[in-house]
Amino acid sequence: MPEKVATRQHAVKGGGRACDAYSALIDQVGRLADVVEAIGNGIARPTGQSLARWQVLAEVEHEAAPVGAIACRLGHTRQAVQRVADLLVEDELACYRPNPAHRRAKLLDVTPTGRAALHRMQAAYTQLALRTTEGLDPERLNLARQTLSELQRRLESELP
Amino acid sequence: MPEKVATRQHAVKGGGRACDAYSALIDQVGRLADVVEAIGNGIARPTGQSLARWQVLAEVEHEAAPVGAIACRLGHTRQAVQRVADLLVEDELACYRPNPAHRRAKLLDVTPTGRAALHRMQAAYTQLALRTTEGLDPERLNLARQTLSELQRRLESELP
DNA sequence: TCGGGCATGGCAACATGTTGTCATGTTGCG
DNA sequence: CGCAACATGACAACATGTTGCCATGCCCGA
Secondary structure, rough: HHHHHHHHHOOOOOOOOHHHHHHHHHHHHHHHHHHHHHHHHHHHHOOOHHHHHHHHHHEEEEEEEEEHHHHHOOOOOOHHHHHHHHHHHHHEEEEOOOOOOOOOHHHHHHHHHHHHHHHHHHHHHHHHHHHOOOOOOHHHHHHHHHHHHHHHHHHOOOOO | HHHHHHHOOOOOOOOHHHHHHHHHHHHHHHHHHHHHHHHHHHHHHHOOOHHHHHHHHHHOOOOOOOHHHHHHHHOOOOHHHHHHHHHHHHOEEEEEEEEOOOOOOOOEEEHHHHHHHHHHHHHHHHHHHHHHHOOHHHHHHHHHHHHHHHOOOOOOOOOO
C-alpha cells in the first residue's frame, strides 16, 4: 500500500519505467483487493454470513479439520480462525467433533444448515464470476496472474 | 476472497476457461495484497509506524487537509482516518491547524518529525521497488495493471 | 434572517486479525 | 517409562476498519 505514498511524488529518478509501473500495479492490486472483499461480503450478507466465516466454512466443506490446520491453509493465525469457528458453531453452521487422533484438537465440521448456506453463497459467486468474465480473454487473465505470482515470490523473499 | 471457496471444487461447468482463470487470478490478487500489506508494515515498523499511519501521513505531506478529505482520497471512512490522525498527532508526527474555511474541520498537517519519518519510509520503499522490479518488463506490469483495472471496473458495477 | 440540509467530530458497538502469555494435552526420544 | 519439545485452546491487549447515532458548525435558499 505504500504506493500512493512513495509513488505519486516520488517518481523514481534513476529506476526507469519498471519501477513506476510497479508502483501503479501495486496500487491497483490494493484497490482490486478491496473491491473483491466488498463483493465477497456482499455475497455472504444475504445468508447472514461474512467473507471470513464463508472462507472458514468452505475449508471444511469436504472434510472436517482442526482449527489449526484451517488457519494454516488460510494463512491466518490459529486465534483468528478459532474465533470465527466458534461463531460458526454458535450459529449452528458448523459443529465440533471429537478427533480420534487428538483429544484437544477437535474437528470442525459443517452441519447441514452450514452446507446449505455454503451452496447458496457458492452459487452466487459462480454467477458473478460468469458475468464478470464475460468477453474476457482467459489468456490475459492467466498472464496477469503469473505476473502477480512473480511479484509475490519476489516480495515474500523480502519478508522476515 | 471467495476464490478458494467457489473455485476449487466448483469448476464452472458451462463457463469455460475465463471463469477458472478469473477465480485463480482473484485468489492471487488476495495473496499478493496480503504480502504487500506485510511488506508495508515491515517498512513502517523500524520508524515506529504502521502502514495505516504512513498512508494518512503521506496524504498530507504536501498540503494539510481535513480528515474527511483524506478519508475520501484513501477510500476509507472518516472515523477510521480520524482515529489514525489523532494517533499521529499524539505521537507528534502531525498536528491540527485551524482551518480558515471551517472552524470544525481542522487541517491535519505534518510536523518536521513526521516529515523525517515519512522520508525514511519512502526511501526504504523506493529501494525495495528497485530491487523488486529488477529485470521485469514494464510492459508486462502495465498489462497486468490494465487487466486488474478492468476487473475492478466490472466488479464495482456489481456493488450496492 | 431563519431554517433545513450537509459536513464534521465524538462516541460506542462490532468485525476481523495480530501478538503475547499461559496451562494443558500430545508426541517422540533417550 | 519419563521428560522435554511441541501443539492446542483460552484469554487479553491491541490495531484497523465499519456502521450507527448524535451534537454542532456551516452554507444556501425561501
